[in-house]
Amino acid sequence: MQRDIAAIEKMDKPDCDPTMLExxxxQFPLVNRFVSGWRSVYLKLVRPALPHGRTGTILDIGCGGGDIAMNMVRWARADGYNVKVLGIDPDPRAHDFASRAAAAAGIGPENLEFRQATSSDLVTEGSIFDVVFSNHVLHHLNQSQLAGILADTQSLTQGIAIHSDIRRRRSALVFFGLATLPLARSSFIRCDGLTSIRRSFTPSELGRVLPRGWEAHTAGAYRNLAIWRATPRTRP
Structure with missing residues (x-):
């Protein structure tokens, strides 16, 4: 199955149905709970990178509805860490939803903030974080955009960076399509999820597009991880 880079997700269109987008x-929290695997990634990669004795800083690039950023706060708190998470997304609709969701969840700005911004905006500001991550972002990007976000990530990270994305497999199309049939008419989850799978990388494809210093890993049957670890020599 060839990568379908011409396919466009409906929710990426500026004129998509606002009710369906909301x-x-x-529905992102429900779907991500079962398919994204972030709890395991947090335990294995994020938590060991959090500092003791000061507030840890975490950046979520392309935060969407903000559910994973909120989970990072919850998990870190439960483990006794004090963290400040920043979620960024260039789409004002995502920023608005995530901000409302955080307020409804009772997570205050001392632990979580959302901004309508890009990674390059933060590089310009000179921002730096212990952990930088994204979920389901890489497959959206063209070659130039991918190179840019990876370069930005290196500039923004003083600990570990983790870009988690879908692993393209035919069986993923079948399983996801069947599992999300009940959601087919209520949101873009099913149609955009199937598009995302077709746009996503295989492990070997991801390894070929990552710059030197990055590592491509698989996580379960349907996940790819692009990982970069800062060293004293490479930290900005």
């Missing part, structure tokens, strides 16, 4: 953001 429902899509609202």
């Amino acid at each position: 429902r899509t953001y609202a």
Whole structure:
């Protein structure tokens, strides 16, 4: 199955149905709970990178509805860490939804903030974080955009960076399509999820597009991880 880079997700279109988009953001926590594997990634990669004795800083690039950023706060708190998480997304619709979701969840700005911004904006500001991550972002990008976000990530990270994305497999199309049939008419989850799978990388493809210093890993049957670890020599 060839990568379908011409396919476009409906929720990426500026004129998409706003009600369907809101429902899509609202359903992200349910879908991510079962397919994204972030709890395991947090335990294995994020938590060991959090500092003791000061507030840890975490950046979520392309935060969407903000559910994973909120989970990072919850998990870190439960483990006794004090963290400040920043979620950024250039789409004002995502920023608005995530901000409302955080307020409804009772997570205050001392632990979580959302901004309508890009990674390059933060590089210009000279920002730096202990952990930088994204979920389901890489497959959206063309070659130039991918190179840019990876370079930005290196500039923004003083600990570990983790870009988690879908692993393209035919069986993923079958399983995801069947599992999300009940959501087919209520949001963009099913149609955009299938598009995302077709746009995503295989492990070997991801390894070929990552710059030197990055590592491509698989996580389970349907996940790819692009990982970069800062060293004293490479930290900005």
